[in-house]
Amino acid sequence: MTQGVDRLAIVGLGLIGSSIARGARTYGLAREIVAIDRDAGVIERVRALGLADAASTEASAAAGADLVILCVPVGAIGEVAAQIAPHLKPGAVVSDVGSVKAAVVAAVAPHLSANNPFVPAHPVAGTEYSGPDSGFATLFSNRWCILTPPDGTDPAAVERVQALWQGLGAIVETMTPEHHDLVLAITSHVPHLIAYNIVGTAADLEEVTQSEVIKFSAGGFRDFTRIAASDPTMWRDIFLTNRDAVLEMLGRFNEDLSALSRAIRWGDGEALHDLFTRTRAIRRGIVAMGQETAEPDFGRARNATAPADPQSCKQS
Numbered sequence: 001m002t003q004g005v006d007r008l009a010i011v012g013l014g015l016i017g018s019s020i021a022r023g024a025r026t027y028g029l030a031r032e033i034v035a036i037d038r039d040a041g042v043i044e045r046v047r048a049l050g051l052a053d054a055a056s057t058e059a060s061a062a063a064g065a066d067l068v069i070l071c072v073p074v075g076a077i078g079e080v081a082a083q084i085a086p087h088l089k090p091g092a093v094v095s096d097v098g099s100v101k102a103a104v105v106a107a108v109a110p111h112l113s114a115n116n117p118f119v120p121a122h123p124v125a126g127t128e129y130s131g132p133d134s135g136f137a138t139l140f141s142n143r144w145c146i147l148t149p150p151d152g153t154d155p156a157a158v159e160r161v162q163a164l165w166q167g168l169g170a171i172v173e174t175m176t177p178e179h180h181d182l183v184l185a186i187t188s189h190v191p192h193l194i195a196y197n198i199v200g201t202a203a204d205l206e207e208v209t210q211s212e213v214i215k216f217s218a219g220g221f222r223d224f225t226r227i228a229a230s231d232p233t234m235w236r237d238i239f240l241t242n243r244d245a246v247l248e249m250l251g252r253f254n255e256d257l258s259a260l261s262r263a264i265r266w267g268d269g270e271a272l273h274d275l276f277t278r279t280r281a282i283r284r285g286i287v288a289m290g291q292e293t294a295e296p297d298f299g300r301a302r303n304a305t306a307p308a309d310p311q312s313c314k315q316s
């Protein structure tokens, strides 16, 4: 059994935090796991599921941890860092899993002393489910985890966080927070916004079509509804904290959408066919890299320990 971390504290035991706890147990990555969540109901579930050696609603439970991972919505990460900071032992490394990085670095840095290096991380893996029941140990297997350590971060701290993610099966890559935010704006954030928008538009049309939108929802729309079922708090925070990059990518998206509208209006089949051929090649490239299954899996195909009844997960 690898003993990477002596005491691992996880703050926020939702989908991501509970998956880290399960993975750390399964793969023997920590001698002791401490779970911290402000929600007493979550702590109760953590105890019932046996996800940690100790579980508490108090930030002081982070005392004595070698590595503390903040797994709360990005808008709360700075405030949670401030709460745990007074309890950290010298040398304890702090990390997070937030989907946005520049705003998180800015929010966390002021609260930590030089004795407690911050190594921001983002596992690019998840589902539309939330809460402690929705996690599973293999969530990060063969998935990217992006680290965005500020220049001058203690290399030993980066190494500790990298080792944890590699132990969880992730492939680790390092980049600047700003680059991360631009890349994720187009690959993750704008796609979620499009899903929220199209499902919202369809819902508004329900009155006009007398429920036929939902009744006849076929492949494309159904895939959007899965994404649009993602946690409202988490995604509100992502759009508010990655505002500039999302607006930049949304501007480009709108321009390209206008070009497509024009092609349809003027019967430019060649332009449509050219684009659809290019996008098909991109999908096939992703499948070939093993980052995706050929068919939509609705977030459950890799879920080796999924609850028998997915409805038991907190669905947003």
Ligand SMILES: NC(=O)C1=CN([C@@H]2O[C@H](COP(=O)(O)OP(=O)(O)OC[C@H]3O[C@@H](n4cnc5c(N)ncnc54)[C@H](O)[C@@H]3O)[C@@H](O)[C@H]2O)C=CC1
Binding pocket: 011, 012, 013, 014, 015, 016, 017, 036, 037, 038, 039, 042, 071, 072, 073, 074, 076, 079, 080, 097, 098, 099, 100, 122, 123, 124, 125, 126, 127, 128, 129, 130, 131, 132, 231, 234
């Ligand atoms: N859901 C996903 O697919 C992915 C999420 N992320 C990131 O991971 C983080 C967590 O997301 P999920 O696990 O999906 O969320 P979740 O909603 O499943 O769990 C969040 C947990 O944090 C707790 N929490 C919230 N505010 C808190 C506070 N102030 N103090 C202590 N605990 C608090 C909540 O009680 C809840 O148990 C977010 O920053 C998100 O951007 C990253 C990759 C994928």
Ligand SMILES: O=C(O)C(=O)Cc1ccc(O)cc1
Binding pocket: 098, 099, 123, 124, 125, 126, 127, 128, 188, 227, 299
């Ligand atoms: O469920 C999906 O399709 C996702 O895209 C999950 C996801 C959500 C947020 C992230 O920062 C990373 C992955």
